[in-house]
Amino acid sequence: MNEAVIHFHPAGKLAALVGNPNAGKTALFNRLTGSRQKVANYAGVTVERKEGRLQLDGDKTVRVLDLPGTYSLHPRSPDERVTCDVLRGQAVGEKRPDLVVCVVDATNLRRSLRLVLGVKRMGLPCVVALNMVDLAASRGIRIDADALAGELGVPVAQTVAIDGDGDAALRDLLQRPDVWRRPDAAAVDAPVADSDQPDHETVRAILRRLNLDHVAPHLPSDRIDRVVLHPVFGPLLLAVLLFFMFNAVFAWATPMMDAIKAATGWVGQVITGLLPEGVLRSFLVDGLVAGVGGVIVFLPQILILFLFILVLEESGYLPRAAFLLDRLMGGVGLSGRSFIPLLSSFACAIPGIMATRTIANTRDRLVTIMIAPMMTCSARLPVYALLIAAFIPQRKVGPGLELQGLVLFGLYVAGVVGSLAVAWVLKRFAGGGEVRALMMELPSYHMPRARNVLMGLWQRAQIFLHRVGGVILTLTVLLWALASFPGPPEGATGPAIEYSIAGMLGKALAVVLAPIGFNWQISIALVPGMAAREVAVSALGTVYALSGEGDAANALTPLIAQSWSLATALSLLAWYVFAPQCLSTLATVKRETGGWKWPLVMAGYLFALAYIAAFITYRAAVALGAG
Ligand SMILES: Nc1nc2c(ncn2[C@@H]2O[C@H](COP(=O)(O)OP(=O)(O)OP(=O)(O)O)[C@@H](O)[C@H]2O)c(=O)[nH]1
Numbered sequence: 257m258n259e260a261v262i263h264f265h266p267a268g269k270l271a272a273l274v275g276n277p278n279a280g281k282t283a284l285f286n287r288l289t290g291s292r293q294k295v296a297n298y299a300g301v302t303v304e305r306k307e308g309r310l311q312l313d314g315d316k317t318v319r320v321l322d323l324p325g326t327y328s329l330h331p332r333s334p335d336e337r338v339t340c341d342v343l344r345g346q347a348v349g350e351k352r353p354d355l356v357v358c359v360v361d362a363t364n365l366r367r368s369l370r371l372v373l374g375v376k377r378m379g380l381p382c383v384v385a386l387n388m389v390d391l392a393a394s395r396g397i398r399i400d401a402d403a404l405a406g407e408l409g410v411p412v413a414q415t416v417a418i419d420g421d422g423d424a425a426l427r428d429l430l431q432r433p434d435v436w437r438r439p440d441a442a443a444v445d446a447p448v449a450d451s452d453q454p455d456h457e458t459v460r461a462i463l464r465r466l467n468l469d470h471v472a473p474h475l476p477s478d479r480i481d482r483v484v485l486h487p488v489f490g491p492l493l494l495a496v497l498l499f500f501m502f503n504a505v506f507a508w509a510t511p512m513m514d515a516i517k518a519a520t521g522w523v524g525q526v527i528t529g530l531l532p533e534g535v536l537r538s539f540l541v542d543g544l545v546a547g548v549g550g551v552i553v554f555l556p557q558i559l560i561l562f563l564f565i566l567v568l569e570e571s572g573y574l575p576r577a578a579f580l581l582d583r584l585m586g587g588v589g590l591s592g593r594s595f596i597p598l599l600s601s602f603a604c605a606i607p608g609i610m611a612t613r614t615i616a617n618t619r620d621r622l623v624t625i626m627i628a629p630m631m632t633c634s635a636r637l638p639v640y641a642l643l644i645a646a647f648i649p650q651r652k653v654g655p656g657l658e659l660q661g662l663v664l665f666g667l668y669v670a671g672v673v674g675s676l677a678v679a680w681v682l683k684r685f686a687g688g689g690e691v692r693a694l695m696m697e698l699p700s701y702h703m704p705r706a707r708n709v710l711m712g713l714w715q716r717a718q719i720f721l722h723r724v725g726g727v728i729l730t731l732t733v734l735l736w737a738l739a740s741f742p743g744p745p746e747g748a749t750g751p752a753i754e755y756s757i758a759g760m761l762g763k764a765l766a767v768v769l770a771p772i773g774f775n776w777q778i779s780i781a782l783v784p785g786m787a788a789r790e791v792a793v794s795a796l797g798t799v800y801a802l803s804g805e806g807d808a809a810n811a812l813t814p815l816i817a818q819s820w821s822l823a824t825a826l827s828l829l830a831w832y833v834f835a836p837q838c839l840s841t842l843a844t845v846k847r848e849t850g851g852w853k854w855p856l857v858m859a860g861y862l863f864a865l866a867y868i869a870a871f872i873t874y875r876a877a878v879a880l881g882a883g
């Protein structure tokens with residue numbers, strides 16, 4: 257996104273955090289630099305380099321890079337390549353680091369130390385942050401840090417990246433000028449260079465000398481996995497969990513949504529009471545309150561969805577779900593590797609597409625990118641929620657089960673099924689290649705920290721409100737203007753909007769969209785919905801407010817419930833399952849695939865699918881009497 261900026265190297269030292277995936281690099285980075293990068297309990301969270309500043313005593317600052325995790329210095333996937341390029345001084349726009357901080361997972365020294373040996377051989381000054389010592393201690397693993405430092409020939413600081421001052425020892429180390437000094441050539445390999453033995457032999461010898469060569473099993477995680485990864489209970493649990501999540505989106509949000517609705521309604525009424533009828537009042541009430549207020553109301557539902565996603569991410573469940581779904585994904589020619597990028601796309605396709613950088617196989621990566629927009633991103637949630645609230649009765653279908661939640665779940669499933677079908681087709685025509693077995697690390701389960709989850713929710717709320725105040729507000733205002741001008745001619749009978757630019761455009765579009773049951777109001781709303789999907793909702797609010805049909809500022813839901821047929825609503829839902837992704841997604845696809853070809857193919861096929869799905873849905877619904 258922001259990689260096109262011109263890089264000039266600010267003066268000052270540069271330290272890079274390097275280590276295996278999920279070792280806690282980003283948690284440590286956040287601690288050192290006061291940043292808030294995403295931390296989660298699975299491998300492959302960080303896929304780009306991120307920069308921060310560490311303040312040392314005496315007004316000194318150090319630039320710190322957080323890098324994607326890597327298992328070795330022979331990169332296999334695009335994210336690992338980023339790290340290796342930085343270490344070799346080949347990264348575009350970045351100098352070679354002055355110091356490498358090897359972040360080592362104290363519970364998994366065997367694997368981590370091999371990477372340390374590799375980094376050391378590159379001849380860069382290097383220190384080890386022995387992280388997760390709290391977890392190691394709780395499993396009875398005690399590591400003598402000084403002895404380890406002696407074995408490796410580099411300073412070692414013990415850290416607990418999730419504790420308040422868990423980075424103190426590392427900070428102290430970075431204060432010392434001697435750790436920044438380049439080792440002289442002869443010392444690079446000492447004292448572990450006493451033989452030609454391969455690194456894993458060296459590591460084994462070190463662990464033996466430190467009395468750490470027994471593997472500490474992690475019993476609680478293993479016990480949990482006996483259920484979670486069980487061939488029958490595992491998938492069942494996953495299905496129940498996902499269903500519970502969508503149910504909660506409706507079941508828990510109502511009180512907060514009602515409060516927000518009441519507040520926006522009140523604001524609309526106050527403005528109507530204060531201002532005389534005219535352009536300003538129309539702008540405020542029909543444009544801002546009806547449009548933007550109509551979107552804000554969905555904040556609680558978005559937060560509930562993210563609450564679940566954050567807890568799943570932090571607990572360590574996600575890679576297990578990937579494992580469970582590996583067979584299913586194998587059926588369409590993808591591996592479980594694609595699962596986490598696809599799951600991230602439920603938040604937004606953009607981070608999902610970025611997360612495909614962890615996929616080593618180029619073709620798998622491309623197919624995953626192409627289907628990522630079919631996962632229901634959170635911007636679609638307002639559209640779904642609006643239509644479900646308007647057309648699906650609030651009814652219990654079982655203990656704790658709402659019909660509305662069931663329908664929402666079904667829409668998410670429809671997106672997933674559609675995407676799997678497309679993946680299957682793409683793999684067939686793109687020459688599938690064999691599917692390799694999934695190799696993925698299962699981290700130990702962590703109790704999600706309330707602080708992290710709340711912080712994540714707060715960030716989500718900020719992102720959403722920024723969208724509301726930015727792109728959604730801008731487009732709503734623009735739409736209000738297009739829908740208000742030019743005014744109606746003398747003696748016009750219909751509502752003024754029908755004579756406006758937007759009205760005429762909508763009617764022209766409706767010619768194409770009538771076969772799938774869309775009226776001109778929907779047709780108008782779809783256009784700005786391309787920039788940000790939620791705008792489709794705010795646009796409907798504005799369009800209906802300006803049409804003077806009822807009180808759209810306060811209640812869009814009952815209004816569309818009255819004026820649309822069920823078939824139209826279902827057709828619009830089907831449209832949005834596939835709806836061509838927003839423009840920023842297309843821009844991301846262009847960047848990640850290096851050209852316009854794939855984003856254009858994507859836009860084309862999703863438009864076609866959306867139209868076909870809506871057409872079939874509409875015709876079937878009409879045939880069944882829902883027209
Ligand atoms: N108990 C404990 N948990 C930690 C510690 N450091 C990190 N974690 C947790 O470990 C998980 C992984 O942390 P991240 O910082 O995302 O790991 P990363 O090395 O950046 O991982 P990638 O970006 O995937 O390479 C998260 O759930 C953290 O909360 C620690 O010292 N102790």
Ligand SMILES: [Mg+2]
Pocket residue numbers: 281282283294295301302323324325
């Ligand atoms: Mg990270």
